[in-house]
Amino acid sequence: MDGQTSFPLGPSSLTEALYESVRKRIVNGEIAPGEKLTEIRIAGEYSVARPTAKACLERLTALGLLRRTTHKTAVVPKLDEEEIRDLYFSRETVERAAVAALARTGNVPPAAVRAQAAMKAAAGDAAFADQVEADIAFHSALVAAVGSRRLSRMHEVILGEVHLTMGQFQAHRTTNPMNVAHEHDDILKAIGDGDPERAQQCLAHHLDQAQGRLLGQLRRENPRSEEASA
Amino acid sequence: MDGQTSFPLGPSSLTEALYESVRKRIVNGEIAPGEKLTEIRIAGEYSVARPTAKACLERLTALGLLRRTTHKTAVVPKLDEEEIRDLYFSRETVERAAVAALARTGNVPPAAVRAQAAMKAAAGDAAFADQVEADIAFHSALVAAVGSRRLSRMHEVILGEVHLTMGQFQAHRTTNPMNVAHEHDDILKAIGDGDPERAQQCLAHHLDQAQGRLLGQLRRENPRSEEASA
DNA sequence: ACTAGTATACTTGTCTGACGATTTTGCCGA
DNA sequence: TCGGCAAAATCGTCAGACAAGTATACTAGT
Numbered sequence: 001m002d003g004q005t006s007f008p009l010g011p012s013s014l015t016e017a018l019y020e021s022v023r024k025r026i027v028n029g030e031i032a033p034g035e036k037l038t039e040i041r042i043a044g045e046y047s048v049a050r051p052t053a054k055a056c057l058e059r060l061t062a063l064g065l066l067r068r069t070t071h072k073t074a075v076v077p078k079l080d081e082e083e084i085r086d087l088y089f090s091r092e093t094v095e096r097a098a099v100a101a102l103a104r105t106g107n108v109p110p111a112a113v114r115a116q117a118a119m120k121a122a123a124g125d126a127a128f129a130d131q132v133e134a135d136i137a138f139h140s141a142l143v144a145a146v147g148s149r150r151l152s153r154m155h156e157v158i159l160g161e162v163h164l165t166m167g168q169f170q171a172h173r174t175t176n177p178m179n180v181a182h183e184h185d186d187i188l189k190a191i192g193d194g195d196p197e198r199a200q201q202c203l204a205h206h207l208d209q210a211q212g213r214l215l216g217q218l219r220r221e222n223p224r225s226e227e228a229s230a
Numbered sequence: 231m232d233g234q235t236s237f238p239l240g241p242s243s244l245t246e247a248l249y250e251s252v253r254k255r256i257v258n259g260e261i262a263p264g265e266k267l268t269e270i271r272i273a274g275e276y277s278v279a280r281p282t283a284k285a286c287l288e289r290l291t292a293l294g295l296l297r298r299t300t301h302k303t304a305v306v307p308k309l310d311e312e313e314i315r316d317l318y319f320s321r322e323t324v325e326r327a328a329v330a331a332l333a334r335t336g337n338v339p340p341a342a343v344r345a346q347a348a349m350k351a352a353a354g355d356a357a358f359a360d361q362v363e364a365d366i367a368f369h370s371a372l373v374a375a376v377g378s379r380r381l382s383r384m385h386e387v388i389l390g391e392v393h394l395t396m397g398q399f400q401a402h403r404t405t406n407p408m409n410v411a412h413e414h415d416d417i418l419k420a421i422g423d424g425d426p427e428r429a430q431q432c433l434a435h436h437l438d439q440a441q442g443r444l445l446g447q448l449r450r451e452n453p454r455s456e457e458a459s460a
Numbered sequence: 461a462c463t464a465g466t467a468t469a470c471t472t473g474t475c476t477g478a479c480g481a482t483t484t485t486g487c488c489g490a
Numbered sequence: 491t492c493g494g495c496a497a498a499a500t501c502g503t504c505a506g507a508c509a510a511g512t513a514t515a516c517t518a519g520t
Binding site (some may be wrong): 013014015048049050051052070071072 | 502503504505510511512513
Binding site for chain 3 (some may be wrong): 243278301
Protein backbone atom coordinates (compact mmCIF):
# COMPACT_ATOMS: atom_id res chain seq x y z
CA MET A 1 0.00 0.00 0.00
CA ASP A 2 2.90 2.35 0.50
CA GLY A 3 3.44 3.99 -2.83
CA GLN A 4 7.16 3.57 -2.75
CA THR A 5 7.77 -0.12 -3.24
CA SER A 6 10.19 0.50 -6.14
CA PHE A 7 9.28 -2.27 -8.56
CA PRO A 8 12.63 -3.43 -9.87
CA LEU A 9 10.96 -4.58 -13.07
CA GLY A 10 12.24 -4.54 -16.58
CA PRO A 11 14.21 -7.56 -17.67
CA SER A 12 17.27 -6.81 -15.63
CA SER A 13 19.40 -9.54 -17.06
CA LEU A 14 20.17 -10.69 -20.52
CA THR A 15 18.86 -14.17 -19.87
CA GLU A 16 15.57 -12.72 -18.73
CA ALA A 17 15.17 -10.59 -21.81
CA LEU A 18 16.05 -13.47 -24.07
CA TYR A 19 13.62 -15.75 -22.30
CA GLU A 20 10.79 -13.27 -22.55
CA SER A 21 11.41 -12.64 -26.22
CA VAL A 22 11.47 -16.28 -27.21
CA ARG A 23 8.49 -16.94 -25.01
CA LYS A 24 6.44 -14.28 -26.74
CA ARG A 25 7.40 -15.58 -30.15
CA ILE A 26 6.24 -19.04 -29.21
CA VAL A 27 2.92 -18.18 -27.60
CA ASN A 28 2.05 -15.78 -30.38
CA GLY A 29 2.52 -18.53 -32.91
CA GLU A 30 5.40 -16.80 -34.67
CA ILE A 31 7.28 -20.03 -34.21
CA ALA A 32 5.05 -22.71 -35.66
CA PRO A 33 4.29 -25.91 -33.77
CA GLY A 34 6.64 -28.66 -34.78
CA GLU A 35 9.35 -26.17 -35.57
CA LYS A 36 12.77 -27.02 -34.25
CA LEU A 37 14.62 -24.72 -31.93
CA THR A 38 18.26 -25.58 -31.66
CA GLU A 39 20.52 -23.93 -29.16
CA ILE A 40 22.74 -22.74 -31.94
CA ARG A 41 19.88 -21.11 -33.78
CA ILE A 42 18.79 -19.13 -30.74
CA ALA A 43 22.36 -18.21 -29.96
CA GLY A 44 22.84 -17.01 -33.51
CA GLU A 45 19.57 -15.11 -33.84
CA TYR A 46 20.15 -13.16 -30.68
CA SER A 47 23.93 -13.04 -30.71
CA VAL A 48 24.32 -14.64 -27.34
CA ALA A 49 26.46 -17.52 -26.18
CA ARG A 50 25.20 -21.03 -26.44
CA PRO A 51 25.00 -21.62 -22.68
CA THR A 52 22.68 -18.64 -22.45
CA ALA A 53 20.47 -20.02 -25.19
CA LYS A 54 20.58 -23.40 -23.51
CA ALA A 55 19.33 -22.00 -20.23
CA CYS A 56 16.53 -20.25 -22.07
CA LEU A 57 15.37 -23.43 -23.79
CA GLU A 58 15.52 -25.32 -20.53
CA ARG A 59 13.28 -22.81 -18.81
CA LEU A 60 10.78 -22.94 -21.64
CA THR A 61 10.85 -26.72 -21.54
CA ALA A 62 10.12 -26.70 -17.82
CA LEU A 63 7.08 -24.53 -18.53
CA GLY A 64 5.74 -26.88 -21.16
CA LEU A 65 6.26 -24.42 -23.99
CA LEU A 66 8.85 -26.67 -25.54
CA ARG A 67 9.33 -30.42 -25.65
CA ARG A 68 12.65 -32.09 -25.71
CA THR A 69 14.40 -35.24 -24.63
CA THR A 70 18.05 -35.84 -24.08
CA HIS A 71 20.26 -35.11 -27.03
CA LYS A 72 17.32 -34.17 -29.17
CA THR A 73 16.33 -30.82 -30.53
CA ALA A 74 13.59 -28.88 -28.77
CA VAL A 75 10.36 -28.46 -30.70
CA VAL A 76 7.27 -26.36 -30.18
CA PRO A 77 4.53 -28.79 -29.18
CA LYS A 78 1.21 -29.15 -30.92
CA LEU A 79 -1.34 -30.22 -28.34
CA ASP A 80 -3.67 -33.01 -29.36
CA GLU A 81 -7.19 -33.52 -28.08
CA GLU A 82 -6.15 -35.50 -25.04
CA GLU A 83 -3.66 -32.91 -23.97
CA ILE A 84 -6.12 -30.09 -24.40
CA ARG A 85 -8.53 -31.93 -22.16
CA ASP A 86 -5.80 -32.44 -19.62
CA LEU A 87 -4.83 -28.80 -19.83
CA TYR A 88 -8.35 -27.60 -19.25
CA PHE A 89 -8.94 -30.05 -16.44
CA SER A 90 -5.92 -28.65 -14.66
CA ARG A 91 -6.92 -25.13 -15.47
CA GLU A 92 -10.38 -25.64 -14.08
CA THR A 93 -8.96 -27.12 -10.92
CA VAL A 94 -6.88 -24.05 -10.22
CA GLU A 95 -9.37 -21.41 -11.28
CA ARG A 96 -12.27 -23.04 -9.45
CA ALA A 97 -10.32 -22.77 -6.23
CA ALA A 98 -9.56 -19.15 -7.03
CA VAL A 99 -13.08 -17.95 -7.77
CA ALA A 100 -14.46 -19.90 -4.83
CA ALA A 101 -11.99 -18.23 -2.50
CA LEU A 102 -12.78 -14.80 -3.92
CA ALA A 103 -16.50 -15.35 -3.68
CA ARG A 104 -16.21 -16.32 -0.04
CA THR A 105 -14.86 -12.89 0.71
CA GLY A 106 -16.96 -11.15 -1.93
CA ASN A 107 -13.83 -9.46 -3.13
CA VAL A 108 -14.01 -8.50 -6.82
CA PRO A 109 -10.45 -7.92 -8.00
CA PRO A 110 -10.05 -4.49 -9.62
CA ALA A 111 -7.42 -5.79 -11.99
CA ALA A 112 -9.94 -8.23 -13.42
CA VAL A 113 -12.41 -5.43 -13.94
CA ARG A 114 -9.79 -3.44 -15.78
CA ALA A 115 -8.96 -6.42 -17.97
CA GLN A 116 -12.64 -6.73 -18.78
CA ALA A 117 -12.76 -3.13 -19.91
CA ALA A 118 -9.73 -3.67 -22.09
CA MET A 119 -11.31 -6.72 -23.60
CA LYS A 120 -14.53 -4.98 -24.52
CA ALA A 121 -12.55 -2.11 -25.98
CA ALA A 122 -10.63 -4.50 -28.22
CA ALA A 123 -13.69 -6.54 -29.13
CA GLY A 124 -14.52 -4.69 -32.31
CA ASP A 125 -11.03 -4.22 -33.61
CA ALA A 126 -9.10 -6.67 -35.66
CA ALA A 127 -6.50 -6.67 -32.90
CA PHE A 128 -6.79 -10.34 -32.19
CA ALA A 129 -3.64 -10.52 -30.10
CA ASP A 130 -5.01 -7.80 -27.83
CA GLN A 131 -8.14 -9.80 -27.16
CA VAL A 132 -6.10 -12.81 -26.22
CA GLU A 133 -3.94 -10.62 -24.05
CA ALA A 134 -6.94 -9.21 -22.21
CA ASP A 135 -8.45 -12.64 -21.77
CA ILE A 136 -5.25 -13.95 -20.25
CA ALA A 137 -4.98 -10.87 -18.06
CA PHE A 138 -8.50 -11.40 -16.76
CA HIS A 139 -7.96 -14.94 -15.65
CA SER A 140 -4.54 -14.13 -14.35
CA ALA A 141 -5.94 -11.29 -12.24
CA LEU A 142 -8.58 -13.61 -10.84
CA VAL A 143 -6.01 -16.02 -9.53
CA ALA A 144 -3.55 -13.37 -8.43
CA ALA A 145 -6.22 -11.72 -6.29
CA VAL A 146 -6.38 -14.78 -4.07
CA GLY A 147 -2.97 -13.84 -2.83
CA SER A 148 -1.49 -17.31 -2.95
CA ARG A 149 1.95 -17.30 -4.46
CA ARG A 150 1.90 -21.01 -5.16
CA LEU A 151 -1.51 -21.00 -6.76
CA SER A 152 -0.38 -18.17 -9.01
CA ARG A 153 2.77 -20.00 -9.91
CA MET A 154 0.85 -23.09 -10.94
CA HIS A 155 -1.62 -21.01 -12.87
CA GLU A 156 1.11 -19.19 -14.70
CA VAL A 157 2.39 -22.45 -16.15
CA ILE A 158 -1.10 -23.52 -17.15
CA LEU A 159 -1.89 -20.20 -18.76
CA GLY A 160 1.33 -20.37 -20.71
CA GLU A 161 0.13 -23.45 -22.50
CA VAL A 162 -3.35 -22.01 -22.90
CA HIS A 163 -1.84 -18.97 -24.51
CA LEU A 164 0.15 -21.26 -26.77
CA THR A 165 -2.89 -23.08 -28.09
CA MET A 166 -4.85 -19.88 -28.57
CA GLY A 167 -2.01 -18.42 -30.55
CA GLN A 168 -1.64 -21.50 -32.68
CA PHE A 169 -5.05 -22.14 -34.10
CA GLN A 170 -6.71 -18.87 -33.41
CA ALA A 171 -9.87 -20.27 -31.94
CA HIS A 172 -11.29 -16.95 -30.94
CA ARG A 173 -11.92 -16.07 -34.52
CA THR A 174 -14.75 -18.54 -34.55
CA THR A 175 -16.70 -16.84 -31.81
CA ASN A 176 -17.96 -13.49 -30.80
CA PRO A 177 -15.59 -11.96 -28.26
CA MET A 178 -18.55 -10.29 -26.61
CA ASN A 179 -19.81 -13.70 -25.55
CA VAL A 180 -16.57 -14.28 -23.74
CA ALA A 181 -16.85 -10.88 -22.10
CA HIS A 182 -20.35 -11.64 -20.90
CA GLU A 183 -19.25 -14.92 -19.40
CA HIS A 184 -16.54 -13.02 -17.60
CA ASP A 185 -19.12 -10.61 -16.28
CA ASP A 186 -21.20 -13.46 -14.95
CA ILE A 187 -18.24 -14.76 -13.02
CA LEU A 188 -17.49 -11.37 -11.53
CA LYS A 189 -21.11 -10.89 -10.58
CA ALA A 190 -21.26 -14.19 -8.75
CA ILE A 191 -18.10 -13.29 -6.90
CA GLY A 192 -19.48 -9.92 -5.93
CA ASP A 193 -22.66 -11.59 -4.70
CA GLY A 194 -20.59 -13.82 -2.48
CA ASP A 195 -21.91 -16.96 -4.11
CA PRO A 196 -19.07 -19.48 -4.46
CA GLU A 197 -21.26 -22.16 -5.98
CA ARG A 198 -22.54 -20.01 -8.81
CA ALA A 199 -19.12 -18.53 -9.39
CA GLN A 200 -17.70 -21.99 -9.91
CA GLN A 201 -20.54 -22.95 -12.21
CA CYS A 202 -20.09 -19.85 -14.34
CA LEU A 203 -16.40 -20.47 -14.52
CA ALA A 204 -16.86 -24.13 -15.45
CA HIS A 205 -19.27 -23.14 -18.19
CA HIS A 206 -16.91 -20.52 -19.49
CA LEU A 207 -13.97 -22.90 -19.63
CA ASP A 208 -16.13 -25.56 -21.19
CA GLN A 209 -17.06 -23.18 -23.97
CA ALA A 210 -13.46 -22.27 -24.56
CA GLN A 211 -12.35 -25.89 -24.60
CA GLY A 212 -15.16 -26.73 -26.97
CA ARG A 213 -14.05 -24.07 -29.42
CA LEU A 214 -10.50 -25.36 -29.26
CA LEU A 215 -11.51 -28.97 -29.85
CA GLY A 216 -13.86 -27.97 -32.63
CA GLN A 217 -11.07 -26.13 -34.37
CA LEU A 218 -8.78 -29.08 -33.87
CA ARG A 219 -11.23 -31.52 -35.39
CA ARG A 220 -11.81 -29.22 -38.30
CA GLU A 221 -8.12 -29.26 -39.06
CA ASN A 222 -7.71 -33.00 -38.57
CA PRO A 223 -11.06 -34.39 -39.75
CA ARG A 224 -9.87 -38.00 -39.72
CA SER A 225 -8.09 -39.50 -36.73
CA GLU A 226 -4.52 -38.49 -36.18
CA GLU A 227 -2.07 -37.99 -39.01
CA ALA A 228 -0.63 -35.08 -40.95
CA SER A 229 1.99 -33.80 -38.59
CA ALA A 230 5.17 -32.79 -40.35
CA MET B 231 10.29 -59.23 -10.09
CA ASP B 232 12.12 -61.15 -12.75
CA GLY B 233 15.72 -60.56 -11.99
CA GLN B 234 16.69 -59.49 -15.47
CA THR B 235 14.80 -56.42 -16.44
CA SER B 236 17.76 -54.25 -15.57
CA PHE B 237 15.88 -51.00 -15.26
CA PRO B 238 18.27 -48.67 -17.02
CA LEU B 239 17.01 -45.94 -14.75
CA GLY B 240 19.14 -44.07 -12.43
CA PRO B 241 20.05 -40.57 -13.39
CA SER B 242 21.20 -40.91 -16.94
CA SER B 243 23.07 -37.66 -16.99
CA LEU B 244 25.46 -36.05 -14.61
CA THR B 245 23.25 -33.04 -14.14
CA GLU B 246 20.37 -35.27 -13.23
CA ALA B 247 22.37 -37.18 -10.66
CA LEU B 248 23.68 -33.99 -9.15
CA TYR B 249 20.23 -32.50 -8.99
CA GLU B 250 18.75 -35.55 -7.31
CA SER B 251 21.52 -35.73 -4.76
CA VAL B 252 21.30 -32.10 -3.73
CA ARG B 253 17.53 -32.32 -3.71
CA LYS B 254 17.58 -35.24 -1.32
CA ARG B 255 20.01 -33.49 0.95
CA ILE B 256 17.76 -30.47 1.14
CA VAL B 257 14.44 -32.20 1.72
CA ASN B 258 15.95 -34.49 4.31
CA GLY B 259 17.15 -31.52 6.25
CA GLU B 260 20.83 -32.40 5.89
CA ILE B 261 21.27 -28.88 4.64
CA ALA B 262 19.76 -26.66 7.29
CA PRO B 263 17.32 -23.87 6.46
CA GLY B 264 19.10 -20.60 6.07
CA GLU B 265 22.24 -22.33 4.96
CA LYS B 266 23.95 -20.83 1.96
CA LEU B 267 24.56 -22.84 -1.17
CA THR B 268 27.03 -21.20 -3.48
CA GLU B 269 27.69 -22.49 -6.93
CA ILE B 270 31.33 -22.91 -6.07
CA ARG B 271 30.56 -24.98 -3.03
CA ILE B 272 28.39 -27.41 -4.97
CA ALA B 273 30.92 -27.56 -7.76
CA GLY B 274 33.64 -28.31 -5.24
CA GLU B 275 31.72 -30.88 -3.21
CA TYR B 276 30.78 -32.90 -6.25
CA SER B 277 33.76 -32.15 -8.42
CA VAL B 278 31.73 -30.76 -11.27
CA ALA B 279 32.07 -27.58 -13.25
CA ARG B 280 30.42 -24.43 -12.04
CA PRO B 281 27.91 -24.20 -14.92
CA THR B 282 26.68 -27.65 -13.97
CA ALA B 283 26.23 -26.61 -10.37
CA LYS B 284 24.55 -23.45 -11.54
CA ALA B 285 21.99 -25.35 -13.57
CA CYS B 286 21.30 -27.52 -10.56
CA LEU B 287 20.67 -24.55 -8.28
CA GLU B 288 18.42 -22.96 -10.85
CA ARG B 289 16.27 -26.04 -11.10
CA LEU B 290 15.95 -26.25 -7.35
CA THR B 291 15.07 -22.58 -7.19
CA ALA B 292 12.33 -23.06 -9.76
CA LEU B 293 10.89 -25.79 -7.57
CA GLY B 294 10.84 -23.61 -4.50
CA LEU B 295 13.47 -25.66 -2.70
CA LEU B 296 15.87 -22.74 -2.81
CA ARG B 297 15.45 -19.01 -2.74
CA ARG B 298 17.68 -16.61 -4.49
CA THR B 299 17.70 -13.27 -6.20
CA THR B 300 20.10 -11.90 -8.73
CA HIS B 301 23.70 -11.87 -7.66
CA LYS B 302 22.89 -13.30 -4.29
CA THR B 303 23.69 -16.75 -3.03
CA ALA B 304 20.95 -19.33 -2.83
CA VAL B 305 19.67 -20.27 0.61
CA VAL B 306 17.43 -23.05 1.84
CA PRO B 307 14.17 -21.39 2.81
CA LYS B 308 12.54 -21.66 6.20
CA LEU B 309 8.80 -21.40 5.69
CA ASP B 310 6.96 -19.14 8.09
CA GLU B 311 3.36 -19.54 9.15
CA GLU B 312 1.92 -17.62 6.25
CA GLU B 313 3.83 -19.65 3.73
CA ILE B 314 2.81 -22.92 5.31
CA ARG B 315 -0.81 -21.85 5.07
CA ASP B 316 -0.30 -20.93 1.45
CA LEU B 317 1.41 -24.22 0.78
CA TYR B 318 -1.38 -26.24 2.31
CA PHE B 319 -4.05 -24.22 0.57
CA SER B 320 -2.43 -25.03 -2.75
CA ARG B 321 -1.93 -28.60 -1.78
CA GLU B 322 -5.54 -29.01 -0.82
CA THR B 323 -6.64 -27.50 -4.09
CA VAL B 324 -4.74 -30.04 -6.10
CA GLU B 325 -5.44 -33.09 -3.98
CA ARG B 326 -9.14 -32.31 -3.63
CA ALA B 327 -9.46 -32.38 -7.37
CA ALA B 328 -7.57 -35.65 -7.46
CA VAL B 329 -9.59 -37.57 -4.88
CA ALA B 330 -12.84 -36.22 -6.31
CA ALA B 331 -11.90 -37.45 -9.76
CA LEU B 332 -10.89 -40.83 -8.40
CA ALA B 333 -14.06 -41.19 -6.35
CA ARG B 334 -16.18 -40.43 -9.39
CA THR B 335 -14.80 -43.53 -11.05
CA GLY B 336 -14.49 -45.49 -7.82
CA ASN B 337 -10.94 -46.32 -8.81
CA VAL B 338 -8.70 -47.03 -5.82
CA PRO B 339 -5.11 -46.68 -7.00
CA PRO B 340 -3.07 -49.81 -6.19
CA ALA B 341 0.08 -47.75 -5.73
CA ALA B 342 -1.60 -45.85 -2.91
CA VAL B 343 -2.58 -49.10 -1.24
CA ARG B 344 1.01 -50.28 -1.46
CA ALA B 345 2.25 -47.04 0.04
CA GLN B 346 -0.19 -47.52 2.88
CA ALA B 347 1.20 -50.96 3.60
CA ALA B 348 4.71 -49.59 3.60
CA MET B 349 3.67 -46.85 5.98
CA LYS B 350 2.13 -49.21 8.49
CA ALA B 351 5.18 -51.43 8.28
CA ALA B 352 7.45 -48.50 9.12
CA ALA B 353 5.17 -47.16 11.83
CA GLY B 354 6.82 -48.92 14.71
CA ASP B 355 10.40 -48.46 13.66
CA ALA B 356 12.51 -45.48 14.36
CA ALA B 357 12.90 -45.09 10.62
CA PHE B 358 11.43 -41.65 10.49
CA ALA B 359 12.59 -40.92 6.97
CA ASP B 360 10.82 -44.03 5.74
CA GLN B 361 7.54 -42.87 7.21
CA VAL B 362 7.87 -39.55 5.48
CA GLU B 363 8.76 -41.34 2.29
CA ALA B 364 5.69 -43.53 2.47
CA ASP B 365 3.45 -40.58 3.27
CA ILE B 366 4.75 -38.71 0.27
CA ALA B 367 4.37 -41.79 -1.90
CA PHE B 368 0.76 -42.19 -0.83
CA HIS B 369 -0.29 -38.71 -1.77
CA SER B 370 1.78 -38.83 -4.90
CA ALA B 371 0.10 -42.06 -5.99
CA LEU B 372 -3.30 -40.51 -5.39
CA VAL B 373 -2.63 -37.68 -7.78
CA ALA B 374 -0.76 -39.78 -10.31
CA ALA B 375 -3.71 -42.15 -10.58
CA VAL B 376 -5.85 -39.39 -12.03
CA GLY B 377 -3.72 -39.61 -15.14
CA SER B 378 -3.31 -35.90 -15.63
CA ARG B 379 0.26 -35.02 -16.44
CA ARG B 380 -0.23 -31.36 -15.58
CA LEU B 381 -1.92 -32.04 -12.28
CA SER B 382 0.92 -34.35 -11.35
CA ARG B 383 3.48 -31.78 -12.35
CA MET B 384 1.89 -29.14 -10.14
CA HIS B 385 1.59 -31.59 -7.30
CA GLU B 386 5.21 -32.59 -7.56
CA VAL B 387 6.30 -29.03 -6.90
CA ILE B 388 3.96 -28.70 -3.95
CA LEU B 389 5.04 -31.99 -2.46
CA GLY B 390 8.65 -30.95 -2.76
CA GLU B 391 8.06 -28.08 -0.40
CA VAL B 392 5.93 -30.24 1.88
CA HIS B 393 8.75 -32.72 2.06
CA LEU B 394 11.09 -29.87 2.88
CA THR B 395 9.09 -28.69 5.87
CA MET B 396 8.59 -32.22 7.16
CA GLY B 397 12.29 -32.84 6.98
CA GLN B 398 13.14 -29.59 8.70
CA PHE B 399 11.20 -29.65 11.91
CA GLN B 400 10.28 -33.26 12.09
CA ALA B 401 6.64 -32.75 12.88
CA HIS B 402 5.71 -36.37 12.66
CA ARG B 403 7.52 -37.09 15.84
CA THR B 404 4.78 -35.34 17.72
CA THR B 405 2.04 -37.63 16.54
CA ASN B 406 1.23 -41.27 16.20
CA PRO B 407 1.91 -42.39 12.63
CA MET B 408 -0.98 -44.81 12.92
CA ASN B 409 -3.35 -41.88 13.07
CA VAL B 410 -2.05 -40.70 9.75
CA ALA B 411 -2.45 -44.18 8.34
CA HIS B 412 -6.05 -44.34 9.49
CA GLU B 413 -6.84 -41.03 7.89
CA HIS B 414 -5.35 -42.38 4.69
CA ASP B 415 -7.57 -45.43 4.97
CA ASP B 416 -10.64 -43.24 5.34
CA ILE B 417 -9.78 -41.45 2.14
CA LEU B 418 -9.29 -44.67 0.24
CA LYS B 419 -12.55 -46.05 1.57
CA ALA B 420 -14.49 -43.01 0.44
CA ILE B 421 -12.92 -43.31 -2.99
CA GLY B 422 -13.80 -46.98 -3.20
CA ASP B 423 -17.38 -46.17 -2.20
CA GLY B 424 -17.59 -43.68 -5.05
CA ASP B 425 -18.37 -40.82 -2.72
CA PRO B 426 -16.53 -37.70 -3.93
CA GLU B 427 -17.94 -35.49 -1.20
CA ARG B 428 -16.79 -37.64 1.66
CA ALA B 429 -13.44 -38.27 0.01
CA GLN B 430 -12.84 -34.55 -0.14
CA GLN B 431 -13.91 -34.09 3.46
CA CYS B 432 -11.59 -36.82 4.67
CA LEU B 433 -8.76 -35.36 2.68
CA ALA B 434 -9.41 -31.86 3.99
CA HIS B 435 -9.44 -33.14 7.53
CA HIS B 436 -6.24 -35.07 7.00
CA LEU B 437 -4.44 -32.06 5.56
CA ASP B 438 -5.79 -29.85 8.28
CA GLN B 439 -4.33 -32.16 10.90
CA ALA B 440 -0.98 -32.17 9.18
CA GLN B 441 -0.94 -28.41 8.83
CA GLY B 442 -1.91 -28.05 12.47
CA ARG B 443 1.00 -30.19 13.58
CA LEU B 444 3.35 -28.14 11.46
CA LEU B 445 2.10 -24.82 12.79
CA GLY B 446 2.16 -26.09 16.35
CA GLN B 447 5.76 -27.12 15.97
CA LEU B 448 6.57 -23.76 14.42
CA ARG B 449 5.01 -21.82 17.28
CA ARG B 450 6.80 -23.97 19.78
CA GLU B 451 10.10 -23.02 18.21
CA ASN B 452 9.27 -19.33 17.83
CA PRO B 453 7.07 -18.58 20.84
CA ARG B 454 7.08 -14.84 20.29
CA SER B 455 6.15 -13.29 16.94
CA GLU B 456 8.71 -13.52 14.16
CA GLU B 457 12.36 -13.02 14.75
CA ALA B 458 15.45 -15.20 15.11
CA SER B 459 16.29 -15.92 11.52
CA ALA B 460 19.99 -15.74 10.85
C1' DA C 461 14.82 -53.44 -56.03
C1' DC C 462 14.81 -53.61 -51.18
C1' DT C 463 16.73 -54.23 -46.67
C1' DA C 464 20.51 -53.92 -43.43
C1' DG C 465 24.63 -52.19 -41.69
C1' DT C 466 27.86 -48.60 -41.46
C1' DA C 467 29.78 -43.99 -41.60
C1' DT C 468 29.23 -39.13 -41.46
C1' DA C 469 27.16 -34.80 -39.89
C1' DC C 470 24.51 -32.51 -36.50
C1' DT C 471 23.19 -31.52 -31.87
C1' DT C 472 23.57 -31.70 -27.18
C1' DG C 473 26.21 -32.55 -22.50
C1' DT C 474 29.98 -31.15 -20.01
C1' DC C 475 34.34 -28.99 -19.00
C1' DT C 476 37.97 -25.34 -18.60
C1' DG C 477 39.07 -20.70 -18.22
C1' DA C 478 38.18 -16.01 -18.09
C1' DC C 479 36.28 -11.13 -17.50
C1' DG C 480 32.86 -7.73 -16.01
C1' DA C 481 29.20 -6.48 -12.76
C1' DT C 482 27.21 -6.48 -8.33
C1' DT C 483 26.75 -7.41 -3.66
C1' DT C 484 28.76 -7.75 0.73
C1' DT C 485 32.30 -7.10 4.01
C1' DG C 486 35.74 -4.75 6.39
C1' DC C 487 38.68 -1.02 7.06
C1' DC C 488 39.79 3.69 7.55
C1' DG C 489 39.11 8.42 8.43
C1' DA C 490 36.17 12.25 9.94
C1' DT D 491 30.54 6.30 16.58
C1' DC D 492 29.21 6.68 12.02
C1' DG D 493 29.64 7.21 7.10
C1' DG D 494 32.07 6.36 2.99
C1' DC D 495 35.41 3.94 0.33
C1' DA D 496 38.12 -0.12 -1.03
C1' DA D 497 38.71 -5.13 -1.33
C1' DA D 498 36.87 -9.72 -1.49
C1' DA D 499 33.44 -12.91 -2.69
C1' DT D 500 29.92 -14.29 -5.77
C1' DC D 501 27.24 -14.33 -9.70
C1' DG D 502 26.23 -13.34 -14.97
C1' DT D 503 27.96 -14.03 -19.32
C1' DC D 504 31.03 -15.32 -22.68
C1' DA D 505 34.40 -18.09 -25.69
C1' DG D 506 36.18 -22.31 -27.14
C1' DA D 507 36.63 -27.21 -27.00
C1' DC D 508 35.88 -32.24 -26.73
C1' DA D 509 33.03 -36.29 -25.93
C1' DA D 510 28.80 -38.69 -26.59
C1' DG D 511 24.62 -39.57 -28.51
C1' DT D 512 21.16 -39.28 -32.44
C1' DA D 513 19.60 -38.95 -37.09
C1' DT D 514 20.48 -39.26 -41.79
C1' DA D 515 22.65 -40.74 -45.95
C1' DC D 516 25.20 -43.88 -48.23
C1' DT D 517 26.95 -48.34 -49.42
C1' DA D 518 26.79 -53.32 -49.64
C1' DG D 519 24.50 -57.62 -49.62
C1' DT D 520 20.51 -60.52 -50.66
